[in-house]
Amino acid sequence: MALLAAVGHPQRLRVIAGLSAGRVHVSELARRLGMSRPLLYLHLERLEKAGLVTGDLELSPDGKAMKYFELVPFDVHLTVDVVLAALRADEQEGLNDVQETPR
Amino acid sequence: MALLAAVGHPQRLRVIAGLSAGRVHVSELARRLGMSRPLLYLHLERLEKAGLVTGDLELSPDGKAMKYFELVPFDVHLTVDVVLAALRADEQEGLNDVQETPR
């Protein structure tokens, strides 16, 4: 569900494409795609929640912090049953949210 | 691409779910899902363009016009390559749009 929503946006598809070549750090990727860094963060966040990419903060040899992202290989079989399951899962999640809020 | 965008919206997933039981006409479906008819039209239109559902206007035995919709069985393999292909196709489409406008 989060996955379907994540993949349903052209800009995010471009991010996926940008990562398909290999791991890149955020600033570099932003330059390549010609999009602002905060915006890229936003999309990366959603893609990460959907389980499509992984972020990894590491220190480069010269001591600078670099956040590298890379694609998680995925192969989703999209059928009616998958859609129904996603809907049900979403309803459940909604219920849990209500239950979990109190502490 | 249109497909990915179409499936990336909760409300449209509900429409798919509503049709999973079998063919229904628009007004009836709107009642079942508890959504306004014009809104349902909008979503059905997008789903139809994405090739996920088919509409069929027919006359019921008592002569009333009824628009029946039904699901088109689909099974999309969602992988990185599919995403890249969708992006390329979209760029092509964009170019054509520009070319076709003058006339």
Add this chain to the structure above:
DNA sequence: CCCACCTGTCAGTCTCTACTTACAGGTGAA
């Protein structure tokens, strides 16, 4: 010290689209 890199996050703006209300038309039955 200042400059060039990098990571993060927040508070706004602005655009797109989801959504509603309201209309026009057509049929059959009481």
Add this chain to the structure above:
DNA sequence: TTCACCTGTAAGTAGAGACTGACAGGTGGG
């Protein structure tokens, strides 16, 4: 004729979320 169904579309109105600019912080090198 009026009522209860149906299809379709053209407005306009919220509202979500995409997007920007500006900030704070941290490192290495000239």
